[in-house]
Amino acid sequence: MNQYSDDSFMLHTDLYQINMAETYWRDDIHERNAVFDIYFRKLPFGNGYGVFAGLERVISLVERFGFTESDINYLRETGYQEDYLTFLKNMAFTGTIRSVREGEIVFGNEPLMRIEAPLAQAQLLETLLLNVINYQTLIATKASRMVQVAGRGTAFEFGTRRAHETEAAIWGARAAYITGFAGTSNVRAGKLFGIPISGTHAHAMVQAYQDEYTAFSKYAETHKDCVFLVDTYDTLRSGVPNAIRVAKEFGDKINFKGIRLDSGDLAYLSKNARRMLDEEGFPDAKIIASNDLDEETIMSLNAQGAKIDSWGIGTKLITAFDQPALGAVFKLVSIENERGEMVDTIKISGNPEKVTTPGKKKVYRIINNANGKAEGDYIALEDENPQAEEKLKMFHPVHTYISKFVTNFTARELHEDIFAGGKLLYKLPELEDIRRYVEQSLSVFWDEYKRPVNPEQYPVDLSPACWEHKMKKIEEMLPPSAR
Ligand SMILES: Nc1ncnc2c1ncn2[C@@H]1O[C@H](COP(=O)(O)OP(=O)(O)OP(=O)(O)O)[C@@H](O)[C@H]1O
Ligand SMILES: O=P(O)(O)OC[C@H]1O[C@H](OP(=O)(O)OP(=O)(O)O)[C@H](O)[C@@H]1O
Numbered sequence: 001m002n003q004y005s006d007d008s009f010m011l012h013t014d015l016y017q018i019n020m021a022e023t024y025w026r027d028d029i030h031e032r033n034a035v036f037d038i039y040f041r042k043l044p045f046g047n048g049y050g051v052f053a054g055l056e057r058v059i060s061l062v063e064r065f066g067f068t069e070s071d072i073n074y075l076r077e078t079g080y081q082e083d084y085l086t087f088l089k090n091m092a093f094t095g096t097i098r099s100v101r102e103g104e105i106v107f108g109n110e111p112l113m114r115i116e117a118p119l120a121q122a123q124l125l126e127t128l129l130l131n132v133i134n135y136q137t138l139i140a141t142k143a144s145r146m147v148q149v150a151g152r153g154t155a156f157e158f159g160t161r162r163a164h165e166t167e168a169a170i171w172g173a174r175a176a177y178i179t180g181f182a183g184t185s186n187v188r189a190g191k192l193f194g195i196p197i198s199g200t201h202a203h204a205m206v207q208a209y210q211d212e213y214t215a216f217s218k219y220a221e222t223h224k225d226c227v228f229l230v231d232t233y234d235t236l237r238s239g240v241p242n243a244i245r246v247a248k249e250f251g252d253k254i255n256f257k258g259i260r261l262d263s264g265d266l267a268y269l270s271k272n273a274r275r276m277l278d279e280e281g282f283p284d285a286k287i288i289a290s291n292d293l294d295e296e297t298i299m300s301l302n303a304q305g306a307k308i309d310s311w312g313i314g315t316k317l318i319t320a321f322d323q324p325a326l327g328a329v330f331k332l333v334s335i336e337n338e339r340g341e342m343v344d345t346i347k348i349s350g351n352p353e354k355v356t357t358p359g360k361k362k363v364y365r366i367i368n369n370a371n372g373k374a375e376g377d378y379i380a381l382e383d384e385n386p387q388a389e390e391k392l393k394m395f396h397p398v399h400t401y402i403s404k405f406v407t408n409f410t411a412r413e414l415h416e417d418i419f420a421g422g423k424l425l426y427k428l429p430e431l432e433d434i435r436r437y438v439e440q441s442l443s444v445f446w447d448e449y450k451r452p453v454n455p456e457q458y459p460v461d462l463s464p465a466c467w468e469h470k471m472k473k474i475e476e477m478l479p480p481s482a483r
């Protein structure tokens with residue numbers, strides 16, 4: 001691998017972005033103000049909601065916007081001409097970014113982030129921003145599903161060895177923590193983000209001593225907090241009895257925190273291990289389970305009455321095993337014309353769900369004041385003020401007959417100002433605040449939207465003005481023969 005002391009993320013993009021930016025620059029439209037929305041269309045895992053993550057990383061990347069010398073040298077080697085390279089070299093981010101907060105509960109077809117910047121700058125950010133937001137939001141959503149079934153503060157993230165490389169491991173651990181995981185086994189994630197770290201021991205240690213009793217004793221001699229992994233040879237006939245023996249022998253010299261089960265029938269083994277620990281005077285010792293766990297297995301184990309207190313979860317979480325990608329997109333919704341006026345744009349598709357929603361918009365969460373619960377999200381044009389309406393009409397943007405009127409509501413705007421004119425305005429919240437925010441945000445949704453299997457579909461509606469504007473644009477852009 002080539003090493004550069006000034007490597008940056010500016011080339012962490014698809015080649016076509018650099019080529020499109022060149023076209024804009026040579027045609028002198030690169031400075032035109034452009035507005036892009038980032039959103040996904042379909043929630044992953046059949047979940048009823050998503051948890052937005054990635055903002056902290058996006059901010060740190062946008063703050064470092066700017067091609068370095070080695071970036072420019074590399075582009076020169078690939079054949080770009082000097083005049084364009086000079087333009088790139090002098091480019092700084094001067095745009096405006098509005099975004100939902102990290103940890104916000106989000107849904108399909110609503111803008112999560114809005115980038116308004118000179119066209120070439122915005123184009124150069126697309127791939128990088130989607131790379132970050134798609135992964136972190138996917139993992140946060142998966143983790144939140146797991147927390148729904150396992151309970152807050154009962155799951156530990158163990159996935160680094162299976163993660164898609166190093167950065168995915170640590171940002172995935174962070175995404176899991178904000179949704180209610182108790183901590184991570186990744187020590188660097190602890191150092192960088194302040195996430196609580198935690199760990200037991202592996203089969204290797206038992207194998208190294210060749211004898212379970214010796215291995216547990218040696219660990220107890222060197223560590224105060226002890227969780228013994230009991231399944232290396234025979235969980236109930238050897239592992240649990242050896243753990244109990246060492247716990248008794250060491251007494252107050254250690255905190256015998258419990259045992260970990262990592263194979264076999266986790267329901268059967270946990271029930272029997274629980275009985276043995278209780279009978280031997282260790283009712284407070286916890287049982288931790290691991291082994292390819294996901295929300296379905298956890299749900300099943302709970303239904304079987306398994307006596308499991310906490311869960312070590314790796315592969316299925318950190319790789320988003322059953323749906324390894326979120327499909328968030330970056331779509332142009334408005335652009336300045338040659339007269340300096342903003343013109344809203346649309347992308348038409350045969351699939352009505354894929355038709356983009358033109359114009360600068362704001363997203364509101366409509367909260368019913370009578371019960372504090374969310375009625376739906378409401379996407380309005382920039383200059384609308386839904387709070388001023390006595391009676392808000394909410395209707396499905398594709399199946400418009402599905403509609404309701406809402407009165408006595410609070411319209412909470414979901415976007416915050418992150419950058420304006422290239423300057424960072426936003427003060428990043430502490431990780432613990434983000435974690436509390438996820439919990440608090442979820443509490444405004446009825447349980448029907450939060451159940452992991454076949455949840456109700458939460459309404460994400462367009463205001464009548466936004467909907468009419470979209471219909472008008474479709475009409476305008478269709479070829480005359482189709483009108
Ligand atoms: N009682 C149970 N009900 C449902 N699923 C279970 C139960 N017990 C274990 N599982 C899950 O079933 C799967 C068993 O996988 P597998 O057969 O590979 O494990 P194993 O043979 O017990 O252990 P290993 O191969 O890791 O030594 C794991 O995903 C585990 O979490
Ligand atoms: O199962 P996961 O959810 O990914 O959790 C992490 C796993 O990593 C460790 O074992 P490892 O996978 O290295 O070995 P094993 O498969 O033989 O247990 C640990 O014992 C868990 O089983």
Ligand SMILES: O=C(O)c1cccnc1
Pocket residue numbers: 158159185198199200201202260290312314
């Ligand atoms: O601490 C553990 O038990 C652990 C950590 C990572 C992977 N598997 C287990």
